[in-house]
Amino acid sequence: MHVMQYEITLPADYDMGIIEERVATRGRLLDAFPGLGLKAYLVRERGEGSPVNQYAPFYLWAAPEGMNSFLWGPGFQGIVDDFGRPVVQHWTGLAYEEGPASGTVPATATRRRTPLGEGVAPGRAVEDALARHAREARRxxxxxxxxxVDPRHWELLAFTLWAGAVRPAGPEPAVEEGERYRVLHLSAPDRDRLGTGRQW
Structure with missing residues (x-):
C-alpha cells in the first residue's frame, strides 16, 4: 500500500463551491481507476475548524502501477493545469483496517501526523503505532x-474516514485527531485489494 496526498491551499476569500462543483463533475472519473484502493476528495474551510481553505485529496494505492499511471497521466495533469504543480507527499503503508461503519459512505476524515524523535527506536515506534491503530480502527x-510512515522525515501518519462526526475515543484517554476534513466524494475501485492489518 502506498499513501499519497497533495494539499492545495486557497485564498481566504475563495469560493469553496468551485471545488465542490469540480468534485461533483469530475470525481467519478476515478471510480474505476485500476490500482486505486481509495481516493478521498477532502476539503477544509477557513473558520470551520481550519486556519485555511484547502483542497487536499488523499489516496491509498493498492498497486504502484496505478499511482504511476495517475501521476504521469492526464489525471494529475488536470490538477497541475488548474492549480500549478503541488508537492506530492507520500508515505509507506504500514496497516489498513475496515471499521465498524465500513459499509457507510464517509462524511468526514482526520489526519494525524506524529514525528519520531531521534532517540526513538523505529521498530518499537511502529509496533506501538500498529497496536494503537488496531484499537482506534474499532471505534x-x-x-x-x-x-x-515517512522514513525520510521519520513521521507516522494516521488517516481515518468517518461515517459522521469524529467520535470520542471512549474509555481510553482522548485521542488528538489532528486535521479534520469534509469528504466530498470517495472513489474506491480496488479497496478490497488494500488488505487488512499490517502490510508485512
Missing part, C-alpha cells in the same frame, strides 16, 4: 483507517 463511526 464507532470508523469507516476505514490507514497507518503509514
Amino acid at each position: 464507532d463511526g470508523v469507516v476505514a483507517s490507514a497507518l503509514a
Whole structure:
C-alpha cells in the first residue's frame, strides 16, 4: 500500500463551491481507476475548524502501477493545469483496517501526523503505532483507517474516514485527531485489494 496526498491551499476569500462543483463533475472519473484502493476528495474551510481553505485529496494505492499511471497521466495533469504543480507527499503503508461503519459512505476524515524523535527506536515506534491503530480502527463511526510512515522525515501518519462526526475515543484517554476534513466524494475501485492489518 502506498499513501499519497497533495494539499492545495486557497485564498481566504475563495469560493469553496468551485471545488465542490469540480468534485461533483469530475470525481467519478476515478471510480474505476485500476490500482486505486481509495481516493478521498477532502476539503477544509477557513473558520470551520481550519486556519485555511484547502483542497487536499488523499489516496491509498493498492498497486504502484496505478499511482504511476495517475501521476504521469492526464489525471494529475488536470490538477497541475488548474492549480500549478503541488508537492506530492507520500508515505509507506504500514496497516489498513475496515471499521465498524465500513459499509457507510464517509462524511468526514482526520489526519494525524506524529514525528519520531531521534532517540526513538523505529521498530518499537511502529509496533506501538500498529497496536494503537488496531484499537482506534474499532471505534464507532470508523469507516476505514490507514497507518503509514515517512522514513525520510521519520513521521507516522494516521488517516481515518468517518461515517459522521469524529467520535470520542471512549474509555481510553482522548485521542488528538489532528486535521479534520469534509469528504466530498470517495472513489474506491480496488479497496478490497488494500488488505487488512499490517502490510508485512
